[in-house]
Amino acid sequence: xxxxxxxxxxxxxxxxxxxxxxxxxxxxxxxxxxxxxxxxxxxxxxxxxxxxxxxxxxxxxxxxxxxxxxxxxxxxxxxxxxxxxxxxxxxxxxxxxxxxxxxxxxxxxxxxxxxxxxxxxxxxxxxxxxxxxxxxxxxxxxxxxxxxxxxxxxxxxxxxxxxxxxxxxxxxxxxxxxxxxxxxxxxxxxxxxxxxxxxxxxxxxxxxxxxxxxxxxxxxxxxxxxxxx
Amino acid sequence: xxxxxxxxxxxxxxxxxxxxxxxxxxxxxxxxxxxxxxxxxxxxxxxxxxxxxxxxxxxxxxxxxxxxxxxxxxxxxxxxxxxxxxxxxxxxxxxxxxxxxxxxxxxxxxxxxxxxxxxxxxxxxxxxxxxxxxxxxxxxxxxxxxxxxxxxxxxxxxxxxxxxxxxxxxxxxxxxxxxxxxxxxxxxxxxxxxxxxxxxxxxxxxxxxxxxxxxxxxxxxxxxxxxxx
DNA sequence: GAATAAAAAAATATCTACATTTTTTTATTA
DNA sequence: TAATAAAAAAATGTAGATATTTTTTTATTC
Numbered sequence: 189x190x191x192x193x194x195x196x197x198x199x200x201x202x203x204x205x206x207x208x209x210x211x212x213x214x215x216x217x218x219x220x221x222x223x224x225x226x227x228x229x230x231x232x233x234x235x236x237x238x239x240x241x242x243x244x245x246x247x248x249x250x251x252x253x254x255x256x257x258x259x260x261x262x263x264x265x266x267x268x269x270x271x272x273x274x275x276x277x278x279x280x281x282x283x284x285x286x287x288x289x290x291x292x293x294x295x296x297x298x299x300x301x302x303x304x305x306x307x308x309x310x311x312x313x314x315x316x317x318x319x320x321x322x323x324x325x326x327x328x329x330x331x332x333x334x335x336x337x338x339x340x341x342x343x344x345x346x347x348x349x350x351x352x353x354x355x356x357x358x359x360x361x362x363x364x365x366x367x368x369x370x371x372x373x374x375x376x377x378x379x380x381x382x383x384x385x386x387x388x389x390x391x392x393x394x395x396x397x398x399x400x401x402x403x404x405x406x407x408x409x410x411x412x413x414x415x416x417x
Numbered sequence: 418x419x420x421x422x423x424x425x426x427x428x429x430x431x432x433x434x435x436x437x438x439x440x441x442x443x444x445x446x447x448x449x450x451x452x453x454x455x456x457x458x459x460x461x462x463x464x465x466x467x468x469x470x471x472x473x474x475x476x477x478x479x480x481x482x483x484x485x486x487x488x489x490x491x492x493x494x495x496x497x498x499x500x501x502x503x504x505x506x507x508x509x510x511x512x513x514x515x516x517x518x519x520x521x522x523x524x525x526x527x528x529x530x531x532x533x534x535x536x537x538x539x540x541x542x543x544x545x546x547x548x549x550x551x552x553x554x555x556x557x558x559x560x561x562x563x564x565x566x567x568x569x570x571x572x573x574x575x576x577x578x579x580x581x582x583x584x585x586x587x588x589x590x591x592x593x594x595x596x597x598x599x600x601x602x603x604x605x606x607x608x609x610x611x612x613x614x615x616x617x618x619x620x621x622x623x624x625x626x627x628x629x630x631x632x633x634x635x636x637x638x639x640x641x642x643x644x645x646x
Numbered sequence: 647g648a649a650t651a652a653a654a655a656a657a658t659a660t661c662t663a664c665a666t667t668t669t670t671t672t673a674t675t676a
Numbered sequence: 677t678a679a680t681a682a683a684a685a686a687a688t689g690t691a692g693a694t695a696t697t698t699t700t701t702t703a704t705t706c
Contacts, residue, residue: 244475649706
């Protein structure tokens with residue numbers, strides 16, 4: 189049924205690599221993205237690179253000034269606060285809708301993803317640990333909000349998520365390798381799922397908003413420690 | 418203080434024209450956007466056109482399939498419902514935050530924009546009437562949600578707005594030229610502002626959600642009438 | 647003869663290399 | 677030092693070459 193994914197063109201792979209590198213912090217916030225450097229790094233012509241940059245401008249990960257090229261979007265404590273605040277409120281809203289609209293398989297899917305997340309232990313390699321935990325954590329949160337059944341709200345959430353990714357990455361590094369932090373997260377998730385399954389909208393949304401805001405102070409410190417702000 | 422707007426390059430003006438044409442319905446939903454036609458229509462080379470299309474893909478107004486070019490994003494009754502539902506809930510949330518966070522000048526600005534909107538009468542030309550009323554109507558609604566003071570929520574709202582524009586344009590044509598419809602809108606706006614100034618969050622949000630959903634049946638009919646769905 | 651499959655042709659999308667314009671840097675002069 | 681001019685670097689744009697998809701034509705099978 190599904191179309192066999194067409195072989196991506198160079199612009200698409202340039203887009204993926206560039207986005208990944210920006211999120212991972214390969215380029216510093218505000219850094220100028222020289223066409224010549226990008227061409228060399230990804231071994232592509234200017235066309236594909238330019239198209240990739242155009243799309244990233246649309247996602248606000250890159251800024252452009254006509255005739256003066258492109259830069260990685262800046263990071264700031266102010267933006268950190270605003271993104272996380274916006275996300276917390278948006279996901280609170282989506283959870284409220286999900287509790288009103290979600291059915292049995294919605295609940296079941298949340299439990300399934302919670303279980304999978306709790307089982308991330310057998311991994312040894314540090315990088316792999318980070319990737320696996322992050323992927324499952326994302327899947328868990330996605331399962332919760334997916335219950336709102338609105339493709340457009342889900343899309344809007346994803347765009348906020350993408351913009352938060354650079355900040356989230358700092359938090360992940362602090363969290364994934366601390367057993368205490370992971371345990372705290374486990375407890376928050378359990379309490380959240382508890383309220384959701386009880387269909388207690390008020391309590392669930394409050395816990396969701398709190399849960400989403402906990403990384404902020406940690407990230408703020410990491411930003412300072414790395415001299416980003 | 419403000420930078421003198423740099424002269425836009427061809428990609429930027431291609432982007433603006435293309436976006437405008439898509440919103441205004443120059444291209445049918447789902448229509449293939451031939452590179453050769455676009456080049457001819459806007460009198461540009463492939464480079465700038467491709468960059469503009471890439472950005473529109475990021476805004477979900479255009480879809481792309483690798484090696485098979487670009488198409489105008491489809492329109493459907495389902496999407497109409499979802500966009501308006503998502504917007505109603507999002508703007509309800511933003512209004513709630515605005516009532517909690519907005520100060521005196523927020524209230525004053527809403528009143529100012531309401532007044533300006535009420536004064537759209539001296540225009541005779543039909544097209545100009547539509548443009549002026551729409552611009553002031555937008556300004557009014559923007560003034561309301563701006564009180565939430567979150568740049569990211571405002572940006573997310575704008576992206577939903579852009580995606581709704583094609584549907585909104587159908588509604589505008591039905592509304593702006595009907596004195597009865599305009600009068601109904603005037604009353605809804607007055608009731609909304611009333612609840613906002615009373616800082617009655619619950620009532621204001623309810624009225625906002627209702628107000629934002631009223632166009633849906635009208636647009637649905639217009640979609641059918643024009644054979645779009 | 648109708649339906650299917652294979653091959654060729656046309657249309658289209660994509661990419662690169664080069665030319666042009668603009669901005670930034672460096673050097674020069676008052 | 678400030679202003680100007682020259683040089684270098686960078687961004688932008690165009691045209692043509694290449695690769696892919698779609699359509700048309702031709703051949704084959706039932």
